[in-house]
Amino acid sequence: MNRTSQFLIISVLLGWATAASAAPGALEAVEKQPINLTAIAMFLVFVVATLGITYWAASKTKSMEDFYTAGGGITGFQNGLALAGDYMSAAALLGLTSMIFFNGYDGMIYAISFFVAWPLLLFLFAERIRNLGRVTIADIAAYRLDQNRIRTLMAFGSLTVVCFYLVVQMVGAGQLIQLLFGLPYNYAVIVVGLLMAIYVTFGGMVATTWVQIIKAVLLLFGGTFLATLALAQFGFSLNTLFEQVVATHQSGSAVLLPSKLVSDPVAMISLSIGLVFGTAGLPHILMRFFTVPDAKQARKSVFVATGFIGFFFLVVAVLGMAAIVIVGKNPAFFEAGQLGGKLIGGGNMPVMHLAKALGGDLMLGFLSAIAFATILAVVAGLTMAGTSAISHDLYVMVVKKRHADVASERRVSRIASVCIGVVAVALGILFKEQNIAFLVALTFGVAASVNFPILALSMYWKGLTTRGALIGGAAGLVSSVSLVILSPAVWVKILGNTDAVFPFDYPAIISMNLAFLFAWLGSITDRSYRAKRERDDFENQFVRAQTGLGASGAVSH
Amino acid sequence: MEPNALAGIRTNPLFVALVRRRRRFVACLTAATLLPYFAFIYVAGFMPEVLAARFSAASIVTIGWPISVVLIVGAWLLTGLYIRRANGEFDELTAKILAGEQ
Numbered sequence: 333m334n335r336t337s338q339f340l341i342i343s344v345l346l347g348w349a350t351a352a353s354a355a356p357g358a359l360e361a362v363e364k365q366p367i368n369l370t371a372i373a374m375f376l377v378f379v380v381a382t383l384g385i386t387y388w389a390a391s392k393t394k395s396m397e398d399f400y401t402a403g404g405g406i407t408g409f410q411n412g413l414a415l416a417g418d419y420m421s422a423a424a425l426l427g428l429t430s431m432i433f434f435n436g437y438d439g440m441i442y443a444i445s446f447f448v449a450w451p452l453l454l455f456l457f458a459e460r461i462r463n464l465g466r467v468t469i470a471d472i473a474a475y476r477l478d479q480n481r482i483r484t485l486m487a488f489g490s491l492t493v494v495c496f497y498l499v500v501q502m503v504g505a506g507q508l509i510q511l512l513f514g515l516p517y518n519y520a521v522i523v524v525g526l527l528m529a530i531y532v533t534f535g536g537m538v539a540t541t542w543v544q545i546i547k548a549v550l551l552l553f554g555g556t557f558l559a560t561l562a563l564a565q566f567g568f569s570l571n572t573l574f575e576q577v578v579a580t581h582q583s584g585s586a587v588l589l590p591s592k593l594v595s596d597p598v599a600m601i602s603l604s605i606g607l608v609f610g611t612a613g614l615p616h617i618l619m620r621f622f623t624v625p626d627a628k629q630a631r632k633s634v635f636v637a638t639g640f641i642g643f644f645f646l647v648v649a650v651l652g653m654a655a656i657v658i659v660g661k662n663p664a665f666f667e668a669g670q671l672g673g674k675l676i677g678g679g680n681m682p683v684m685h686l687a688k689a690l691g692g693d694l695m696l697g698f699l700s701a702i703a704f705a706t707i708l709a710v711v712a713g714l715t716m717a718g719t720s721a722i723s724h725d726l727y728v729m730v731v732k733k734r735h736a737d738v739a740s741e742r743r744v745s746r747i748a749s750v751c752i753g754v755v756a757v758a759l760g761i762l763f764k765e766q767n768i769a770f771l772v773a774l775t776f777g778v779a780a781s782v783n784f785p786i787l788a789l790s791m792y793w794k795g796l797t798t799r800g801a802l803i804g805g806a807a808g809l810v811s812s813v814s815l816v817i818l819s820p821a822v823w824v825k826i827l828g829n830t831d832a833v834f835p836f837d838y839p840a841i842i843s844m845n846l847a848f849l850f851a852w853l854g855s856i857t858d859r860s861y862r863a864k865r866e867r868d869d870f871e872n873q874f875v876r877a878q879t880g881l882g883a884s885g886a887v888s889h
Numbered sequence: 890m891e892p893n894a895l896a897g898i899r900t901n902p903l904f905v906a907l908v909r910r911r912r913r914f915v916a917c918l919t920a921a922t923l924l925p926y927f928a929f930i931y932v933a934g935f936m937p938e939v940l941a942a943r944f945s946a947a948s949i950v951t952i953g954w955p956i957s958v959v960l961i962v963g964a965w966l967l968t969g970l971y972i973r974r975a976n977g978e979f980d981e982l983t984a985k986i987l988a989g990e991q
Binding site: 437440441443444445447448450451452454455456459570571574575578585588589590591596597600601604628631632634635638639642645646649871872874875876878879880881882 | 895896898899904907908911915918919922923926927929930931933934935937938940941947948949950951953954957958960961962964965967968969971972975976980983986987
């Protein structure tokens with residue numbers, strides 16, 4: 333399997349990307365399916381329930397603190413579920429199962445790679461972020477550095493990540509709906525944009541959090557239920573399941589082993605660096621730490637999230653293996669009844685076919701509704717992160733220099749969330765026919781090369797100055813964007829050149845290190861009076877990061 | 890008021906102890922997460938035949954599968970280990986420091 337198809341798979345796993353199938357190298361158009369009334373009915377129930385929650389949340393959202401962080405009143409367990417809801421995308425459900433369906437053990441390697449970010453997030457980041465920040469991740473870096481310039485940089489870093497990731501999700505949502513619900517693409521994108529703007533504008537972080545919690549519970553429940561049904565087919569014996577997998581899969585016993593997929597360790601390491609440190613730089617994930625009251629609850633959030641995500645990945649492994657036998661042997665799921673040919677609906681469909689095979693149209697409808705609810709929850713979280721970057725960082729802190737009144741801040745936040753919704757719908761429709769796989773690499777590249785280095789250095793390195801952070805952030809941004817353009821995904825696939833200038837699709841192995849290098853260089857050569865003061869301030873920041881002193885208390889400004 | 894309180898804490902021996910212990914603990918846990926992960930990726934890339942060993946004589950399941958389950962569950966248990974010590978020892982130390990004990 334070559335790198336390009338490997339990249340497509342990763343993109344599908346992460347964010348849905350295009351109609352890219354998980355089958356090697358195949359790009360296929362998503363065909364509209366017959367209208368699926370069960371799925372639409374179940375999805376409508378979800379929409380009505382979440383709108384009810386939004387109505388309730390609106391009455392609880394009085395101050396701006398309520399709006400941004402649910403007043404810090406989310407418990408560790410709830411926040412853990414919401415974090416898991418943010419991370420377990422529709423792509424993980426569909427993409428990982430299809431990866432295992434086609435490539436067996438390789439899917440397991442990816443599941444582990446997606447998972448490693450979480451323990452590290454707990455050990456290195458969670459508590460300090462809770463102790464230092466209040467509303468956005470820019471608060472952390474701006475603690476001792478220049479407010480205006482650092483906030484502007486961080487806000488643009490966050491907005492870039494949010495926009496790229498939103499487009500990926502919107503395009504995925506449109507295609508998923510065509511495929512599973514049988515509705516036109518444009519309607520789907522508009523429905524998603526409208527709902528996410530309503531959740532955020534009226535319900536703020538309270539509504540967003542509950543949408544994520546409900547979705548996480550549905551996904552865990554649906555996945556576990558389906559896995560139980562699947563295992564029942566094999567008498568709950570993994571050995572029987574594996575024997576039949578080997579007997580069914582075209583690779584035979586090789587399906588239980590790593591294939592050539594991971595034969596390029598440098599590419600694999602670049603990917604895992606992008607995943608691990610990109611996750612630690614995703615603004616919509618990190619800002620969830622501000623919704624809990626203290627460091628103890630922040631810790632508990634990650635413990636809970638890590639447990640659920642790990643469990644979900646193991647469930648997904650069972651689903652993928654069971655699909656090899658149950659879907660792989662049933663000609664009804666292949667185009668023209670050709671076993672081993674193209675799957676009906678494309679390469680992302682094994683788990684959906686499995687649901688149909690085990691639970692009929694009802695189970696298929698249920699799982700389809702969950703997949704769509706999943707996209708809604710992720711885009712709501714992204715919109716929330718983008719909105720607070722605009723209204724809190726750019727408007728209140730930079731433009732108004734902390735002198736904005738609450739009414740105008742509220743108005744800006746509403747305009748911002750509606751605008752993000754409009755932009756997301758417009759870009760979703762614009763990118764409908766485009767190969768957007770590279771946007772996933774950009775999202776994680778920018779998160780790992782701008783947000784992560786500045787956050788990490790500002791919390792862990794006394795020497796960081798404003799100048800260093802700006803130079804490092806700029807180096808990370810420029811290098812990650814240009815390396816993605818020079819990568820196989822854009823240079824070869826989109827621009828049509830024969831050879832990629834940069835061999836890997838994930839830029840983080842170079843761009844993140846460049847960001848650190850330039851942040852270091854820019855800081856140590858900074859001899860200004862301000863730089864000295866910023867270094868001196870580190871001690872106070874360090875005490876607060878360690879003990880949480882001064883971290884609690886209202887966020888009025 | 891806050892800067893003075895912060896300055897007092899910085900030199901507090903309890904604070905110095907907290908920082909040192911937590912740093913060492915976090916370094917161990919991070920290594921315990923990353924080393925097995927990258928070792929696993931290395932083996933999967935260069936020596937996939939190692940993962941082909943059978944789980945048991947009667948079983949068709951290759952050793953790679955239980956290993957990946959152990960990696961996921963093990964990393965999760967490490968987060969539990971961290972929370973255990975942080976909620977107990979580290980939080981107690983922090984409470985003492987904030988209460989002004991030396």
